[in-house]
Amino acid sequence: MAVEVMTVEVAEATAKGLVAIGAGLAVGLTGLATSIAQFSIGAAAVGATAENKDMFGLGLLFTVLPETIVIFGLVVALLLLF
Template identity: 65%
Template sequence: MVEPSAMLADPKGLIAIGAGIAVGLAGIGAGMGEQTIGAAAVGAMAEDEKFFGKGLLMTVIPESIAIFGLVVALILLFVF
């Protein structure tokens, strides 16, 4: 049985929770991607400092995932 009060919950609150989960999980995912690349990039830089530019670039590539999460959150918050 579901409590009647839970069924009356403001859908806005649920949307906000959904948005939070979207951003949070996407952020964790991006972080997990970046940790490996970041470590490898630092390693490459230790060998040759010229890799700084490329390493930095590679490191920010998984950041797209976080952005996708953010886009979903923004759509949830402002479109629905």
């Protein structure tokens, strides 16, 4: 039975892979969280704008607020990768 020995190269490659997975999860999960937050705010914003056109700007602003979550995820991913 052959014994697998982890060389430095293998360890480095594994670490890089794990970092990439971490970065992907950071962006992916925060993206999901943003979408969950945005769907309800978006629906309410569309409803409010349909009743009062002046609400468009404010509605849009509220809808994009959860984008900050995914931006945090992106920043973490970039910090992990570079």
